[in-house]
Amino acid sequence: MMSSETMLLLTILVPLAAVIGIVGARRYPNLREAVSLTAALVLIYLTYNLYRLTESGVNVSWEGLQILPGLALFFNIEPLGQLFSLIGSFLWLITTVYSIGYMRGHQEENQTRFYLCFAIAISSVMGIAYAGNLFTLFIFYEILTLSTYPLVTHAGTEKAKLGGRVYLGILLTTSILFLLLAIIGTWYTAGTVDFRAGGVFDQSQKFAAAVLLPLYIFGIGKAAIMPFHRWLPAAMVAPTPVSALLHAVAVVKAGVFSVLKVCTYIFGFDLLGQLPTTEFLLYLAGASVIIASLVAMKQDNLKARLAYSTVSQLSYITVGALLANGAGALGGAMHIGMHAFGKITLFFCAGAIMVASHKTEISDMHGLGRRMPVTMAAFFIGSLSIIGLPPGGGTWSKWYLMIATIEADKLILMAVLMASSLLNIAYLLPIPIKGFLYPDPDAQGADKKIREAPLPSLIALSLTALGCIVLFVYPQPLYELATHFLEAAGLHGR
Amino acid sequence: MIEHLPILQVLVPLLGAPLCIIVRNPRMVGLFALSISTITFLVSCSLLQQVLQNGTIVYELGGWAAPWGIEYRIDYLNSYLLLLVSAMSAIVLVASQSSISRELPRNRHMLFYTAYLLCLTGLLGILCTGDAFNVFVFLEISSLSSYTLIALGNDRRALTAAYQYLIMGTIGATFIIIGVGLMYMMTGTLNMYDLAQRLPEVHNSKTVLSAIGFFIVGVCLKLALFPLHLWLPNAYAFAPSIATAFLAATSTKVAVYVLIRFIFSVVGPEFVDTVLPLQEIFVVLGVSGIFATSISAIYQLNIKRLFAYSSVAQIGYMILALAIGTPLGLTATLIHLFNHALMKAALFLAIGGVVYRVGSAQLSHFAGLGRQMPWTMAAIVAGGLSLIGVPLTVGFVSKWYLVLALLEKGWWPLTILVLISSLLALIYVWRIVEWVYFSSPRIVLDEVKDPPLSQLVPIYILVVANFYFGIDTSLTVGISKKAAEMLFGGVF
Numbered sequence: 001m002m003s004s005e006t007m008l009l010l011t012i013l014v015p016l017a018a019v020i021g022i023v024g025a026r027r028y029p030n031l032r033e034a035v036s037l038t039a040a041l042v043l044i045y046l047t048y049n050l051y052r053l054t055e056s057g058v059n060v061s062w063e064g065l066q067i068l069p070g071l072a073l074f075f076n077i078e079p080l081g082q083l084f085s086l087i088g089s090f091l092w093l094i095t096t097v098y099s100i101g102y103m104r105g106h107q108e109e110n111q112t113r114f115y116l117c118f119a120i121a122i123s124s125v126m127g128i129a130y131a132g133n134l135f136t137l138f139i140f141y142e143i144l145t146l147s148t149y150p151l152v153t154h155a156g157t158e159k160a161k162l163g164g165r166v167y168l169g170i171l172l173t174t175s176i177l178f179l180l181l182a183i184i185g186t187w188y189t190a191g192t193v194d195f196r197a198g199g200v201f202d203q204s205q206k207f208a209a210a211v212l213l214p215l216y217i218f219g220i221g222k223a224a225i226m227p228f229h230r231w232l233p234a235a236m237v238a239p240t241p242v243s244a245l246l247h248a249v250a251v252v253k254a255g256v257f258s259v260l261k262v263c264t265y266i267f268g269f270d271l272l273g274q275l276p277t278t279e280f281l282l283y284l285a286g287a288s289v290i291i292a293s294l295v296a297m298k299q300d301n302l303k304a305r306l307a308y309s310t311v312s313q314l315s316y317i318t319v320g321a322l323l324a325n326g327a328g329a330l331g332g333a334m335h336i337g338m339h340a341f342g343k344i345t346l347f348f349c350a351g352a353i354m355v356a357s358h359k360t361e362i363s364d365m366h367g368l369g370r371r372m373p374v375t376m377a378a379f380f381i382g383s384l385s386i387i388g389l390p391p392g393g394g395t396w397s398k399w400y401l402m403i404a405t406i407e408a409d410k411l412i413l414m415a416v417l418m419a420s421s422l423l424n425i426a427y428l429l430p431i432p433i434k435g436f437l438y439p440d441p442d443a444q445g446a447d448k449k450i451r452e453a454p455l456p457s458l459i460a461l462s463l464t465a466l467g468c469i470v471l472f473v474y475p476q477p478l479y480e481l482a483t484h485f486l487e488a489a490g491l492h493g494r
Numbered sequence: 495m496i497e498h499l500p501i502l503q504v505l506v507p508l509l510g511a512p513l514c515i516i517v518r519n520p521r522m523v524g525l526f527a528l529s530i531s532t533i534t535f536l537v538s539c540s541l542l543q544q545v546l547q548n549g550t551i552v553y554e555l556g557g558w559a560a561p562w563g564i565e566y567r568i569d570y571l572n573s574y575l576l577l578l579v580s581a582m583s584a585i586v587l588v589a590s591q592s593s594i595s596r597e598l599p600r601n602r603h604m605l606f607y608t609a610y611l612l613c614l615t616g617l618l619g620i621l622c623t624g625d626a627f628n629v630f631v632f633l634e635i636s637s638l639s640s641y642t643l644i645a646l647g648n649d650r651r652a653l654t655a656a657y658q659y660l661i662m663g664t665i666g667a668t669f670i671i672i673g674v675g676l677m678y679m680m681t682g683t684l685n686m687y688d689l690a691q692r693l694p695e696v697h698n699s700k701t702v703l704s705a706i707g708f709f710i711v712g713v714c715l716k717l718a719l720f721p722l723h724l725w726l727p728n729a730y731a732f733a734p735s736i737a738t739a740f741l742a743a744t745s746t747k748v749a750v751y752v753l754i755r756f757i758f759s760v761v762g763p764e765f766v767d768t769v770l771p772l773q774e775i776f777v778v779l780g781v782s783g784i785f786a787t788s789i790s791a792i793y794q795l796n797i798k799r800l801f802a803y804s805s806v807a808q809i810g811y812m813i814l815a816l817a818i819g820t821p822l823g824l825t826a827t828l829i830h831l832f833n834h835a836l837m838k839a840a841l842f843l844a845i846g847g848v849v850y851r852v853g854s855a856q857l858s859h860f861a862g863l864g865r866q867m868p869w870t871m872a873a874i875v876a877g878g879l880s881l882i883g884v885p886l887t888v889g890f891v892s893k894w895y896l897v898l899a900l901l902e903k904g905w906w907p908l909t910i911l912v913l914i915s916s917l918l919a920l921i922y923v924w925r926i927v928e929w930v931y932f933s934s935p936r937i938v939l940d941e942v943k944d945p946p947l948s949q950l951v952p953i954y955i956l957v958v959a960n961f962y963f964g965i966d967t968s969l970t971v972g973i974s975k976k977a978a979e980m981l982f983g984g985v986f
Contacts, residue, residue, distance in 0.1 A: 065965060065966075066968075067891075067964075067965055067966075067967060068891065068894060068967055068971065069971065138885060139885040139886060142884055142885050143885075143886075146879070146884065153931075153932070156931075156932060158932075160932075161928055161932045165924070165928075168920075168924065169920075172882075172917070172920055173917055173920075176882075176883070176913055176916060176917060176920075177910075177913050177914065177917065180893075180897070180913065181897065181909065181910070181913055184894065184897045184898055184901060185901065187898070188898060188901045188902065
């Protein structure tokens with residue numbers, strides 16, 4: 001049995017080691033994908049063991065490489081990071097399976113570069129999840145941005161170039177202009193950038209904290225709060241597996257994960273509740289929830305609609321963090337997991353539809369359920385989870401978020417969340433309903449046969465859809481991790 | 495032997511330069527220059543080690559005690575820069591053989607290496623000496639030889655660029671000698687240490703005031719502070735690629751050193767503040783320079799010119815950090831001096847590799863090179879990321895210290911301006927990235943591939959250094975801090 005510190009470092013190094021294997025095996029696609037799959041399996045093993053260890057009360061951390069005086073690379077596992085890393089590693093495996101079907105079915109070029117950048121991105125996700133201070137988090141945050149750029153621009157077309165420009169432009173601009181400034185400001189004000197239970201500021205630093213909070217919230221552009229959300233729809237030019245894992249799970253969740261961590265471990269809920277800027281940001285996030293849902297209604301391109309839906313759902317989590325109470329943090333943390341499974345299912349389905357029937361616009365998808373029943377059924381389940389209806393896991397997280405708005409006495413926000421859920425119904429459910437109930441306009445004779453996506457893709461999307469239901473029936477592990485997160489952050493009670 | 499190292503530091507390249515003419519053979523002369531440069535590098539390593547162990551080294555030339563004789567003084571500040579300049583010179587020379595053979599006719603190789611070593615002599619001499627007039631002499635040696643280096647460029651516009659630089663450089667040098675002369679007139683000494691002792695007695699005179707004014711303007715011309723930078727973009731653009739890489743990595747850095755040395759060790763920062771609004775001037779020129787030249791860089795069609803403008807912008811950062819007037823600010827300047835040299839040397843050498851294969855540094859000629867020259871282009875991207883200041887690169891360390899120093903001083907608005915300006919770097923770097931990776935190649939020729947190993951190896955030494963010193967900052971930050979404390983402590 002290796003030491004816990006070694007395992008911690010290996011979670012970051014294993015995906016990087018996979019890069020070497022992927023490049024080495026570039027002439028043998030099967031071997032190359034085997035490398036990715038093995039690395040994903042090893043990563044799951046590692047994160048699961050770390051989970052077991054930390055649940056039994058062991059504190060796992062590693063510090064080294066003093067980059068600037070007093071600022072070292074520091075990893076420290078806490079429950080929220082544990083949750084994020086478990087989801088990230090598990091869904092990496094599923095997405096790799098899916099990619100094998102998708103990338104080959106779609107005859108994409110440069111597949112080696114694709115798998116290589118994917119592995120680097122996952123490595124940085126692990127770095128973000130286990131980061132013990134803001135400095136470490138920032139380093140991996142930027143690596144994640146840069147390693148996903150070649151994935152977004154994978155197609156190499158003019159459109160991909162423009163999309164990449166917006167993607168990198170917004171993510172780097174916000175992180176350099178606001179996040180870096182906020183981190184240096186915190187370092188200068190509080191003398192530390194470590195994540196600590198209850199926050200790092202004291203009461204006398206209230207003014208500085210009030211200034212720093214919006215810098216953090218806008219600086220963490222990956223959380224896609226309006227008006228810095230444009231990069232997410234722009235990133236949809238990427239191949240679907242990228243949109244699925246990175247722009248529904250890894251990258252965006254890295255954003256809201258950072259928001260949650262900053263709100264709890266840097267500010268602390270006591271201070272956060274008192275800051276004058278919190279209120280403003282809370283309503284901005286609320287506006288983001290509703291506006292993004294409204295924009296999603298108008299999108300006919302399926303991936304664009306899903307992207308705006310993601311923007312809206314991310315702001316749910318930001319709202320949860322900014323409400324500064326236990327239920328909000330609990331709901332936010334759980335929604336990271338619930339939304340991940342729901343949204344990745346929807347993206348998998350979108351990709352499957354694209355590969356099998358070459359359709360990208362929603363208005364062309366009438367009657368598609370007859371030819372792609374499994375895909376459409378999975379889409380239906382994923383939609384339920386996103387909306388927050390049983391039997392989808394999203395029910396639970398949205399439940400706690402609602403309670404949080406009541407607890408904080410913010411009835412307007414509660415109305416916003418409810419209205420947005422109604423909008424979710426309006427823009428998600430018609431797709432499977434029309435898919436199953438409407439006649440298929442271009443089905444003639446032989447074309448009526450079932451034509452699903454390649455098998456690996458189909459397996460992947462069925463698994464994640466199943467995951468949505470499992471998380472409804474058996475949400476305990478997620479719930480427990482989220483409550484442990486509350487304890488670690490020093491927020492007892494609800 | 496070991497106690498003579500300070501003079502050997504200058505003497506070895508000085509003697510090596512004329513010997514290049516004797517060696518003559520185009521192949522041998524490059525190796526000869528490289529070995530000379532390597533020796534100076536080893537000397538500077540040993541000097542740095544001595545300074546770190548025993549503190550300042552004082553060396554009297556010919557045994558004549560100061561102030562009658564010339565004195566060399568090696569302390570934290572100049573031993574750090576000696577290491578930088580000699581290291582950059584040696585690394586660049588490794589790549590020079592093949593690059594020069596493509597850009598210069600064979601009979602000019604020995605001239606190139608002679609001028610190169612003379613330039614190195616001048617730069618090292620400026621760093622070593624503790625004598626104000628000696629600074630002028632070495633400055634002229636380095637300047638005259640760099641005019642020659644630039645004029646050797648195979649584009650005919652190199653001649654006008656060199657001429658432009660000659661005119662501006664001579665004005666700068668004249669101003670410097672006027673400044674030195676006036677100070678000599680008032681104090682009767684040229685030794686910097688002695689000047690520092692005697693200047694306070696004559697502080698009130700207008701002569702000293704004008705001496706300071708002349709000197710500072712002269713140096714600012716040499717270091718290409720906006721708006722005195724007009725000579726630089728053309729000079730860098732049309733010089734042979736190797737010369738550009740060498741000059742960009744060293745010459746402006748040495749000029750910044752002269753400015754720091756003069757302000758802190760000769761005149762004293764408090765005095766400068768009382769007679770000249772230097773802080774305000776430097777802040778305004780620094781910030782406007784950063785913006786004006788970064789924006790110019792965005793519109794350049796020639797990549798060498800683009801990075802030349804970017805160099806002027808980076809000088810703006812150094813001057814801004816210097817203007818903060820705190821030990822932390824000075825530390826930031828010194829860190830960025832080192833870091834910027836690493837970035838620009840890597841970038842210009844990589845561009846040299848493109849010129850070697852493609853024959854041009856026009857942006858449009860970079861179209862589609864991402865596939866044809868993958869390693870070279872990866873190096874340009876890495877250098878560009880460092881320039882933007884992405885974490886784990888040296889650029890990030892520089893930015894961190896600059897922002898921290900600005901916050902410590904309480905200059906919030908400037909902090910934000912600095913961060914905004916670093917996004918301009920993102921724009922001009924990404925323009926190149928898009929040309930390189932998203933456009934289809936102009937010409938599909940088999941001979942367009944990565945340059946030979948003799949160029950790739952030095953390029954990658956520098957790229958790795960960009961990351962290494964971004965992760966292990968103990969050398970750069972450690973020495974910069976010590977040097978800044980020393981200068982603010984008034985010890986020389």
